[in-house]
Amino acid sequence: MDLTDRGHRRHHTMRESLESAMRSARGGSGLAQALATVRTIVRTQPGDAEARTVLGFLLSQAGEHEQAAHHLGRVVAVQPKDPRARNNLANALMQSGSWQEASAQFRTATELDPGYRPAWLGLCTSLMHGRDAAGAVQASDAALRIHEPWPELMMARTGAMAMCDRVENGIADLRRAVERFPTHAGLRGSLLLALNSTGGTADDVAEAHRGYARCVTAPPQPPSRDPDPDRRIHVGILSADLRTHSVGYFVRAVLSHRPPGITVTAFSSSVPTPDDPMTAELRALCDGWVDVAVLDDAALDRAIRDRGIDVLVELSGHTGGNRLPALDRKPAPVIATAIGYPNTTGHPCIDWRFVDAVTDPPGTESRCTERLVRLDPCFLCYAPPADAPDPAMPGEDAPPTFGSFNEAKKLQSETIALWAPVLHAVPEARLAIKSRSAAEPAVRASLLARFGAAGIESARIDILPFAADTRGHLAQYARVHVALDPTPYNGTTTTCEALWTGVPVVTLEGDRHAARVGTSLLRTAGLGELVAPDAAAFARIAAELVRDRERLVRMRSGLRGMLASSPLMDAPGYGARFHDAIRSCWREWCARSRA
Known part of the structure; x- marks a missing residue:
């Protein structure tokens, strides 16, 4: 009896430790400590599938995707009929870029339990990223024959349809989905992103973007800050693309050429990839770096507030991986959007949008919910890849x-x-x-x-x-x-x-x-x-x-x-203009706060 009681107590204590580790990781308060705790549990209880599953999840959040797949694969080996175990393994494989292997696991999960929606969503996503967009659309069609539409699947389906050269069809589906789920931020954002590719009038597309405000239902609670216009300010950069991506190349000048009165912390919302050279370069240019992919919106809001961000610049707009819902309570007194999205966001808590006088000439302000800052002559600064080949002309006998x-x-x-x-x-x-x-x-x-x-x-x-x-x-x-x-x-x-x-x-x-x-x-x-x-x-x-x-x-x-x-x-010139704009936005807020 005593041995049984002690066994139950050990089991209960282990479950509490696992739950605590998951809470710590999701809340952003200690991924490293959570990993250490769960690794110890797995060493002492190697046959415990739940502990190994938690370890796989934490390893994925730490960017150790191959190790995550290893541990989650061991869970599948002992639980081959469990669709959730297959789904967990597939997610780890997908994060490591093993798209075909991930698709195979997701497909098996849908066969084991056709009612398990996450596996259908994962199958559609992995096929799309694995350059089988047509297969992704077919997978979403199969899911919709079994399930009622749900927002996340409709978002993935539309992305696949766009890749299949079916943007107009995808937009029609999205409009119906938005009517059904009018306050779902991601769904409405997917529609707005797609509308940029079509020939509707500029005013109609702008009006659709203004409708995003319906998704922001919480009242803003901006933090208080010292309204000194000339003090050192803490700038946050929020993006899912601080990696080998177009945005990574364009933001380089912002980080590498900044005045001494600005501290920069990056909030990276993409799953960490330790060997990405652009991520390493951008991280080295920042004063602080926070991986926030694992954080939910409330935890990301807290992370921004707790670090005392004065001006937050988000770089994603409605593109994939954006964290616009985390801005609903306005975690910084000044928020701007720049670089990554070709339109107004429609978000009522974003104050400024960085553009130029050509992209957004005087007279177009009414199309934006944000106030415009023009970084003339251009709102971007290009940084080419170091390994670009030398220019080469087609042969003289090549056709035009x-x-x-x-x-x-x-x-x-x-x-x-x-x-x-x-x-x-x-x-x-x-x-x-x-x-x-x-x-x-x-x-x-x-x-x-x-x-x-x-x-x-x-x-x-x-x-x-x-x-x-x-x-x-x-x-x-x-x-x-x-x-x-x-x-x-x-x-x-x-x-x-x-x-x-x-x-x-x-x-x-x-x-x-x-x-x-x-x-x-x-x-x-x-x-x-x-x-x-x-x-x-x-x-x-x-x-x-x-x-x-x-x-x-x-x-x-x-x-x-x-x-x-x-x-x-001209990276130095662009960096100076960008940070002058940030300082100008800050001073405007200070003037209003002190009025």
């Missing part, structure tokens, strides 16, 4: 080739209508398309069919293969003479990369931020002659340029130096 390395979701009807006259004007020309999903058979077929409807034969279109690394990706620009910018959602990183490899980009000056980014980038780089005021001029500029080989040769050898000496790559 236009190109786009933008995601397929940007190549909607408006873009095809803009590009088709270019290809008709140069009937011997080809079009090279490269995107993460364009090589998938279903996506390729859809793209070719839509170009075919515009009179462009599929034999003239080359779908370039996926490149495993940045250098290989950039090397494929050697096949392109002239890049074409999509509309109404321009390229950003793709435009800068094309110029860095010596490839000129032709853009159409549009009527909203997303459709004017190309104009801002080209004018800042000194290439305003490549900005077309209308579709007819776009076709003329592109056709004349692709036939002028001497000019193209000069550009191929000279664009990199031209870009490097332009304000678009």
Whole structure:
């Protein structure tokens, strides 16, 4: 009897320790200590599946994804019929980038228990990231034959549909889902992100963004701060993309060129990847770094408040991995949005939006819920990858080739209508398309069919293969003479990369931020002659340029130096403007607080 009682007490104590470790990790108060505690339990109780599951979860949060998969795989080995064990393993595999293995585990989990919704969501997500967007849509269709729609699945489904060149269908589904779940922030944000790729009027898209306020129901409770306009201020940078990602390259100048009166703490909401070189570089440029992917919205709110952030700059908007709901109670007295999203956020607690006078000219303020700060001449500063190949020209016998390395979701009807006259004007020309999903058979077929409807034969279109690394990706620009910018959602990183490899980009000056980014980038780089005021001029500029080989040769050898000496790559100047803007926002808050 005594032995049994002691066994029950030990079991109860172990469960309390596991629950305490999970609470500590989720609350952000001690991941390292939680790991140490659970590792000790697993060493003493190696056959306990619950302890090993908790260890796998904590290892994933620490970025040790392979170790997490190892321990969760051992749980599956002893519980092969448990769909939750399969789901846990699949999540760890997905975080390590093992998309196919993750999909296999998620699929098995759905077969073991078709009613287990997380496995369906994971299957859709892993297939999409594993470059099987069509399979992801099929998985979501299968889930919806069993379950009523739920927000997270609809968000993943829409992302997969966008990759499948079915943005319009995805938007229709999202509109119905938002009607059903009107206050779900992620669902409404997915709709807003998708609307940037379509041809609705700028005012209509802005009005849709203002509707995001319906998702913010909690009253703001901004913290009090010393309203001294000239004191050292603590700036927080919140992003899911402080890694090898477009935002990582653009934010580098902000972190590496800042005045002495500013302290910077980064709040990284992507799952840690210890071997990511960009993460390591950005972390070294910050005074503090907090991995917050594991934190729920309330814990992230506390983390920002507890560190005394004066000005918080969020870099995601409604893009994937954003943490906008964590801002609902306004964890910093001043909040701004910058770099990562091409529109207003619609969030009532975000005070400022950093743009420029080209992307958001005077007179467009009414489209934004935030007040605008213009970082002229350009709201961005490009930092190229160190391993970019030297510019290389296509061979003299190569046919004139236009190109786009933008995601397929940007190549909607408006873009095809803009590009088709270019290809008709140069009937011997080809079009090279490269995107993460364009090589998938279903996506390729859809793209070719839509170009075919515009009179462009599929034999003239080359779908370039996926490149495993940045250098290989950039090397494929050697096949392109002239890049074409999509509309109404321009390229950003793709435009800068094309110029860095010596490839000129032709853009159409549009009527909203997303459709004017190309104009801002080209004018800042000194290439305003490549900005077309209308579709007819776009076709003329592109056709004349692709036939002028001497000019193209000069550009191929000279664009990199031209870009490097332009304000678009003036990191010290951009950093100074960015931090002057932060200080200006802070001073405005101080003046209001002291009034």
